[in-house]
Amino acid sequence: MTKANHSYDINSIGRKNGYPGIAAMGDWKDLIPVDEIAPLLGGIIVWFGLNYLYLAPEIIAPRLAQKYYIPACQTAVAEGRRERQAAVASLVAAGERRIQENMERLAQQMQQATGGALGMIFGGRPGSDEFMRRHGNTLQGWANSYTAPALQARLQQERAALAQALQAEEREARRGIIHATPAQFCGCAVTDGMKDRIDMAAFTASLRLYTPAVVRRLESGGVVTEAGPCGKPPIV
Numbered sequence: 001m002t003k004a005n006h007s008y009d010i011n012s013i014g015r016k017n018g019y020p021g022i023a024a025m026g027d028w029k030d031l032i033p034v035d036e037i038a039p040l041l042g043g044i045i046v047w048f049g050l051n052y053l054y055l056a057p058e059i060i061a062p063r064l065a066q067k068y069y070i071p072a073c074q075t076a077v078a079e080g081r082r083e084r085q086a087a088v089a090s091l092v093a094a095g096e097r098r099i100q101e102n103m104e105r106l107a108q109q110m111q112q113a114t115g116g117a118l119g120m121i122f123g124g125r126p127g128s129d130e131f132m133r134r135h136g137n138t139l140q141g142w143a144n145s146y147t148a149p150a151l152q153a154r155l156q157q158e159r160a161a162l163a164q165a166l167q168a169e170e171r172e173a174r175r176g177i178i179h180a181t182p183a184q185f186c187g188c189a190v191t192d193g194m195k196d197r198i199d200m201a202a203f204t205a206s207l208r209l210y211t212p213a214v215v216r217r218l219e220s221g222g223v224v225t226e227a228g229p230c231g232k233p234p235i236v
Contacts, residue, residue, distance in 0.1 A: 060204045077186065084236070193214055
């Protein structure tokens with residue numbers, strides 16, 4: 001059994017179905033007006049190339065950086081500093097409250113202990129009640145003079161522990177900071193953010209109709225929150 005050799009002529013198929021063949025439709029150039037589109041495409045390519053090579057990196061981007069991107073970055077750094085200062089203030093207030101509560105509790109425990117000791121010494125003896133009414137405050141003051149140094153030492157320990165905690169927090173906050181001032185950091189961050197010349201050229205060539213992600217980050221100050229070659233923002 002031999003296989004039928006089928007050959008298809010797309011022009012003949014089209015004619016059988018009432019459509020003209022491709023040959024009858026004319027040259028493909030009649031469908032795509034290359035002669036009319038070519039100058040437009042050429043102009044777009046030249047305009048993009050001009051933006052890529054010169055306008056975006058040399059003129060437009062530096063002006064945008066000075067007028068918009070660096071101020072946005074510095075505002076974000078300043079906000080970060082305010083947030084950290086508020087967090088540190090809350091940490092200090094909480095530490096002071098904890099110290100105050102600990103010292104009050106310790107003083108109460110010592111006072112109860114000395115009162116109990118005096119009661120054991122003088123309690124139950126004839127005339128002890130009268131003696132304590134007359135001299136109890138003096139005896140308590142004498143006992144407190146011995147407990148006061150211990151309370152003071154404990155207070156110093158508590159404050160030293162709080163200071164160490166604050167120093168540790170500051171060291172952690174400074175970790176990764178490369179630039180000491182917001183101006184230095186933002187200059188670096190914005191320059192690094194604009195290094196993608198294709199995105200910047202597309203942004204400037206489209207007359208800002210197209211906004212790439214990197215430009216949105218620059219405009220919002222989002223480069224501050226991103227880890228990069230410029231390090232962490234100097235919020236300390």
